[in-house]
Amino acid sequence: MAEPSIEVEVCHALPASSFLRALTVPAGTTIQQAVERSGLLQDIPGIDLAINMVGIHGKKKPLDTVLRAHDRVEVYRPLQADPKEARRRRASSKPAKA
Template sequence: MAEANIEVQVCHALPDSSFLRSLKVPAGATIEQALALSGLLQDIPGIDLAVNMVGIYGKKKPLDTILREHDRVEVYRPLQADPKEARRRRAGGKPAKG
């Protein structure tokens, strides 16, 4: 009996482009295996899985997470600015409400 395959998507967004690929992986495949099979790491060589966080539908997950049918594996870029600091800068020029 042949091993069942599941369909997943792998995506990564860049400032000026994006990578989105649907693929079939063996049931029981991990995030790391799906990334390797997708070709993402070859198409975008700057990705370092030791640095870039990964997740499924916006929730961070470890590379050894087992995938389920229709999961969307996402590779996140490092933050360019600290969100708290950016918020302070935006609020700095506005008078306090009261």
């Protein structure tokens, strides 16, 4: 009897391009295993799963999370600027209200 399998997607967005690959993986596959099987790490050098955050459908998850059918694994880019610091800079550059 064949091992049960599930359909998942692995994606990563860059400013000028994106990576999206549909995979059929064995049930019980983790996020890390799916990313490795997808070929993302070979196609886009510089991604380090120890540094880049990952998630499923926009929610951050650890690499050892077991996938379910139709999950979309997302590998996020590092932030270019701290959102809180960027907000402070914008607020300090506005003129004071009278």
